[in-house]
Amino acid sequence: MNDNGNPHLPVSMTDGSTRSWSTGKWKMPISIFFRDARLVFKTDALGMEILQIAIPAAMALAADPIASLIDTAFIGRLGPVELAAVGVSIAIFNQASKITIFPLVSITTSFVAEEETVGRLGSEPNDDVKVVKEPTKNNELEEAVPDDVGLEKLENGAGVSRERKDPIQDDDSNTAMLVAPVVVDVGSKSNKEKRHIPSASTALVIGGILGILQTLFLVFGAKILLGFMGVKSGSPMLNPAKKYLELRALGAPAVLLSLAMQGVFRGFKDTKTPLYATVLGDLTNIILDPILIFSCHLGVSGAAIAHVLSQYLISLILLLGLMKQVNLLPPSMKELQFRRFLKNGVLLLARVIAVTFCVTLAASMAARLGSTPMAAFQICLQVWMTSSLLADGLAVAGQAILASAFAEKDYSKATAAASRVLQMGFVLGLGLAVVVGVGLRFGSGVFSKDDNVQNIIFIGIPVMPS
Structure with missing residues (x-):
């Protein structure tokens, strides 16, 4: 509401006029997509803030799929059967992970950004002037x-x-x-003092619990899940797929914890720390892959072990960095915000299930066609995921900026940030469509030398960029 109690938010326009956006129905007019569109490439304060958050976030998000692409290239040298088997296992693991990862990371980012902003504003002197x-x-x-x-x-x-x-x-x-009134900064604290963010502690607890549950679910249900995906008992893909999935499942707690901590850092608008940790972990994965797969003759098991070790390394780096900034142990269990997380995560959970179900269903249908179509599908899927995650960097920036703007009641900035992120996302999507189409046409041989696999990839090129 504005000062007159009207449930409309005045938004400053570029011509100096104001426009009211209705918040009562939580709807924005379609013109939000075109508002100040000429500024989409402008490096003003808002543009720089978005880029400073989005670029490291996009690089961190793309680092893991890029490492998976390199995994795919190494495993492809073992043969189409092994590549198809790993593709099915990764599809199952991603389905189980994304159901919990996306709601956890998104909610953590928003809550931490809100609490950090409120805490910062609360520490700034306003009415805290003592007499x-x-x-x-x-x-x-x-x-x-x-x-x-x-x-x-x-x-x-x-x-x-x-x-x-x-x-x-x-x-x-x-x-x-002599009367000397003294202004006391009640909220002033040492810069070295750790922050207390209840949502950060809650996210780590939830991430750890979900990671353990996911490990148990995937290890004990591996054969059933693979059967559901079309890998039957007599299939040559069953044994390598089962080995890879069971070993990869051991890294689920590290994956959930590392992404929960990335959500905390994103809430602080710090996307560089997760980038450094992710790059170091993925480099470790890339180095270990040929050693464990070929030198140690572990095959697909070596690829899974390398990936798991890299995930625990990423978690350790992020945990050490987070412990320097935040008190992770809450004063009491009552401060943990389980109800708040669950309440806001239900709708996000439904959205993720719907999205990942389509990908999992497609992987299941490809697996039923045989190892060659499944191998081609796995290559296309990894390339598509890598390119699409680049756009998620903009989503991270928008989420952190919007949460802070709403906490500060700066609705004009919130509207401008939403418009700019949408417009930048559209431009990025057009660019990625061209890169993916051309890249697959001339670079598919990097992932597989099998002519049949490459022919199927070429068939899917017109669909993937769209």
Whole structure:
């Protein structure tokens, strides 16, 4: 509501006029897609803030699929059967992971950004100005610094005191009592002091629990799940697929915890720390792949072990970095926000199930066609996922900026950020369509030398970029 109680939010336009967006129905007009479209490439303050968050986030998000592409290239050297088997296992693992990962990371990012902004605003002096009383012989004089003056002083430095130029004379004495009201920055803290973010602790607890449950589910249900995907008992894909899935499942707790911590860092608008951790972990995976797959003759098991070790390394790096900034242990269990996470995660969970179900169904149908179509499908899927995740960097930036803007009640910035992110996403999508189409046409041989596999990939090229 505005000052008059009207449930409309005034938004400043570029021509100086204002426009009211209705929030009562939680709907935005279609013109939001075209608002200030000419600024889509402008590197103003908002554009730079989006890019500074989005670029490292996109690189971090793309790092794991790129590592998976390299996995696919190494496994493809073992043969189409092994490649198809790993493709089925990865589809199952991704389906189980994404159901929990997307809601957890998205909610964590929003909640942490909101709590961090509210905490920062709460630490800034506003009404936290204390009144200092100095007694005189006959009465008590008190004076408080006005809010606007106190805030101006605190912006220049906390703990500033102001003295009156005219001393106050007592009626019965020539002694002057100097009244010195002191502005106290109640919220000022040491920069080295750790922050207490309840949603961060909650996210780690939920991530750990979900990771353990996912491991148990995939290990003990591997054969049943593979059968559901079309890998029957007599299939040559069954044994390598089962080995890969069971070993890969051991890394589920690390995957959930690392992504929960990435959500915390994103809430802080820090996407560089997750990038460094992810790149280091994926480089470890790439180095271990040929050693374990070929030198140690472990085959698909070696690929799974390399991936699991890299995920635990990423989790360890992020945990050490997070412990320097946040008190991860809450004062009491009551501060954990399980109900809040569950309440806001239901709709996101339904969305993710619907999206990943389509991908899993497609993988199941490809597996039923045989190892060659499944191998081609796995290559196309990995390329598509890698390119699509680049756009998620913009989503991360938009999410963090919007959460902070709403916490600050800066609705004009929220509207501008939403418009800019949508427009940048559209432009990025057009560019990725061209890159994916051309790249697959001339680079599919990197993933498989089988002519039949490449022919099926060429058939899917017109569909994938769209």
